[in-house]
Amino acid sequence: MNRFEHLLKPLRIKSMELSNRVVLPPITTMLANGDHSVSDANTAYMKRVAGSGAGLIITEVAAVHPDGIEGPGMLGIYDDRFISGLSSVVSEVHKQKHKVMVQIYHVGRESQYQLERGRAAAPSALAGIFKIAPREMNREDIGEVIHCFGQAAIRARAAGFDGVELHAAHGYLLMQFLSELSNHRLDEYGGNFRERSRFILEVIREVRSQVGPDYPISIRISAEEYAVGGYTIEDMLGIVHLFVEAGIDMIHTSFGTQASPGGMVCPTIEYQPGFNAQLAAQIKTVVDIPVIAVGRFTNLSAAEKTLARGDADLVAFGRQHLADPKFFWNALEGKEEATVECLACNQGCIERLYKGKGIRCAINPETGQELIYPERRSGKIRKVLVVGAGPAGLTAAFQAARLGHQVVLLEKEGNSGGQVRLAARAPYKDVYGRWIDKLTKTAIRAGVDIRLGQTADIDFIKKEAADVVIIATGARNIRPAIPGINSPHVIDAWQVLQGAAELTDHTVIIGGGLVGMETADYLREKRISNVVVVDTLLRSPVKKSNGHGYMLHRRLNEAGYQLWLETRIIKIETEQLTVEKAGEEKLLRPVRQVIFAAGSSPFNKLGYALEKENIPYHLIGDACRPRSILEAVEEGAHAAWSIQ
Ligand SMILES: Cc1cc2nc3c(=O)[nH]c(=O)nc-3n(C[C@H](O)[C@H](O)[C@H](O)COP(=O)(O)OP(=O)(O)OC[C@H]3O[C@@H](n4cnc5c(N)ncnc54)[C@H](O)[C@@H]3O)c2cc1C
Ligand SMILES: Cc1cc2nc3c(=O)[nH]c(=O)nc-3n(C[C@H](O)[C@H](O)[C@H](O)COP(=O)(O)O)c2cc1C
Known part of the structure; x- marks a missing residue:
């Protein structure tokens, strides 16, 4: 019996025959040309990742309307001029004998670029993550966007894509209609959860009517919104069959929005591989079309177990493709240990995109640099x-x-x-x-x-x-220049992490950056109590908007650890520290140990x-x-x- 029996089983979805159940989910690269067409960098990137062996590749998202694009570097599919570039992406995947779908979307309110241009439109004039309210879409806008989805699907087919995926996840326009947090409409596009699904259903029907009955259409959903007041998996289970009735052939079960705490969309290292498969499993109980599971998968063994349990029909590996796209072939050749696991650090991928920069991977310098990556050995040996x-x-x-x-x-x-x-x-x-x-x-x-x-x-x-x-x-x-810093009870955070120091309760950590916070987390794991982290800054340098940062703050908070910001240490003495907090001198005691992590x-x-x-x-x-x-x-x- 093959170790990957379930993953290697072909799957037919309408006109598309997949050779295996491994999926590359959409990963925006921000490598597109200034006019939103496919660049050489896009094609070079696709050529490399398409060789991973994944039976289905879903491209990064492409906008169906010029006002629906998130920003520079992103792809458009709102005009026929995009077709030739998109077909070069298709051809890279088809050369590998695999199938490719294009993901299509409208960003709605979640684009600073569109908000600043005054072009952002959404179901209601409610601000999202950028704290600026978009314009409320009128009936005409709604009709236009629905029409644009259909036209985009026609272009997708003309470019040679084997299918399209509608992006109804992660807080973009389709999901904005679904969520009560972004849709307060009083017309037929608002109302209760089922009523708020109307816009998505009309988009699905339009796309189906344009591409015909046999062309595969997938929908990517956030099965659970993961936001206070947002919708839940139970809500979703009640409407998902409507998507199928309207013409959907596959459900791609993602989760959360960019506003969800803990970086849900790109889950951090704290999340176990496949943690989200349970949502896919629940979706599977209410539909009988293929369902994709996604979330922190890094190796085929975990994915195989997910399929063997019947939790999903396909498994998507996102960031693993950036860190080491050879994971599939390595596993098939029995050398899974050769695969470099994704660190889920998000540094080179999603965090760079948030800064408007092209994709990279912190541990794989080839990613996003395919055009300059030298393949051949040098002519001169140095x-x-x-x-x-x-x-x-x-x-x-x-x-x-x-x-x-x-x-x-x-x-x-x-x-x-x-x-x-x-x-x-x-x-x-x-x-x-x-x-x-x-x-x-x-x-x-x-x-x-x-x-x-x-x-x-x-x-x-x-x-x-x-x-x-x-x-x-x-x-x-750096050993900070503070009176008393050379006392025997003062130690270096690096020494602590090396395991070279004896730890004790009542500890103060100087420096609330990543090293200070992770040292505190290390103390937490060793069950050290009464720990205070101090920093001179007004705000924590470890941002909660970053998934790992959010988790760190939460863990330390739950352990009763304190973070004193705007605090300067004036003097270190046995059992006590003198600090200045918001202009006032204070005594901190008892202090049995001081650990410095004040930068390098x-x-x-x-x-x-x-x-x-x-x-x-x-x-x-x-x-x-x-x-x-x-x-x-x-x-x-x-x-x-x-x-x-
Ligand atoms: C606790 C901690 C957590 C961190 N977490 C993260 C994280 O999550 N994400 C992240 O991106 N970064 C993190 N960093 C920072 C990251 O590790 C550094 O930015 C990175 O290691 C820098 O790499 P480097 O090779 O330039 O230097 P280093 O990693 O410092 O390596 C330099 C090497 O040079 C050797 N060396 C020095 N002088 C000589 C010499 N004369 N001869 C021979 N060898 C010499 C040293 O022994 C050392 O091994 C963390 C750092 C710390 C301390
Ligand atoms: C850099 C980056 C860009 C992404 N772009 C998209 C996108 O365009 N559309 C989408 O639906 N999801 C996008 N995602 C989410 C991924 O498809 C995937 O759901 C997420 O990375 C979790 O899967 P993983 O843990 O296997 O990486 C992106 C993720 C990253 C890291």
Whole structure:
């Protein structure tokens, strides 16, 4: 019996025959041309991910109306001029013998771009996440948008797509009509939950009438709104059969909106793979068309179990495709352990999109950079010396070796990984350690000569006489200049996370950034009580709008930990701290231990020494400026790719 019997079973949906049950769900890349047409970067990205083996690929969302597009870099399907570009996407997938649907939508009120242009329209003039009210759609607007969905579906078919998916999830226009939080209409498009589904049903009927009976139409829903006052799965179970009656062939069961707490749409590391399959399972009880489950799937084994249990008919792997699209073939070849798991960090993907930047992946520098990613080995073999085996140095070393260069990587510690080893000690983050282990192994396999426990100094570098020197020596934790900071009960957060310090109740952590908050979370896991995190800032630097940040705040709050903002520590003494909070001096006691996590500074002694000797070098990662894994990996890759 095949280990992936259920996943590898073909599936026919109307005119579309899928070779397996693995789906790439829509992932907006923001790589489109300025006029919203498909760019070379879009096609190159699609060419790479289409090779993943997924039987069904659903493209990123494309807008059916010019006022329905979320912003620059996003795709349009509201005009015939888009058809030729879209057909190049189709052809990349068809070359792989797989099927492709295009997701179509209207953004409604959830676009700052449209709101600022005064073009945003929605069921009611109620503000959403951008706190600006859109214009209420009149009957004419409604009719026009319904018509545009139908026209977009005709274009999808003309471009060669095997089907269309209607985006009725995540708080966009179709869902805005459904939700009481965004639809207060008094006409026939408002009313109770069932009545509010009217707009979606009319869109479905219009699309069906335009594409004919045999063309597959999927609908992506947020099965549960996950918002106070929002609709629930029970509400959805009562209407989902209406979608089928109106002409839907497949239900793609997503969840939440961008306003849902905890980053539900792109669930963070705290969520278990497949946590959402239970919603798909409930939808399956009321319909007899295929249902897709999605949410934190990273490996085929978990997906196979979901199908074997009968919870869903297909399983979508979103961000896993960005981190390592080889997961499918690796599993089929019996080497699942070779797959690099998605960290669910959202840094390179959704968080960059929120900043209006094109897609990346924090741990896979190829993602979103397909046009500049060098495939071929270099014509000239160079001798490359990399100093520091954190994510920046490891990536630079692996990429240089992959391109055929001769690489030596020096690391002063007995282990590779740099600060990521500390990050991996925080609750839920062990996958960070697994990533570093894999990257290290991959680098060694590519031929990197990793020398652990060896500190590089200027004499060594001169003696080595490498053609290219890459400095990736990272950062170190700053010891803040506070009277009493050298007392025996004051320790470094890095030491704590290394497990090298004895912990005690009544602890104060200096610094409420990610390291301070994760150190607190580590203490929480060790059942340390009475912990206060202090920071001079007015607002927590770990934002609750970020899913992991939200979870961290919630866990620490539930553990009774306190976060004192706008607080400066004046003096550290045995058993007590003097602090200034909002202009007032206060005594904090008893304080048995103080942990500092007040930021880090670049560790780049070698760079200065190399400059003195006129030896050219690349400076990458935190050694340049402390930031995050995303920059460390990207700069590591770019340094290697630039070797001539
Ligand atoms: C607790 C914690 C949690 C974090 N969580 C996250 C997170 O969730 N997401 C995120 O993006 N970032 C996180 N970060 C930050 C992230 O880990 C760093 O931005 C990243 O590791 C920087 O990579 P790097 O390779 O530039 O430097 P580093 O990781 O600092 O690696 C530098 C390496 O160089 C070695 N080295 C230094 N000098 C020499 C020398 N002379 N010879 C040989 N070797 C030398 C060091 O020993 C070290 O191994 C976290 C950091 C910490 C401390
Ligand atoms: C960068 C990014 C862009 C996304 N764009 C879309 C989109 O265009 N349409 C959509 O329905 N969902 C979109 N999603 C949500 C994904 O399709 C998927 O539901 C989500 O990532 C959870 O699945 P995962 O845990 O497997 O990544 C996007 C997610 C990410 C990370």
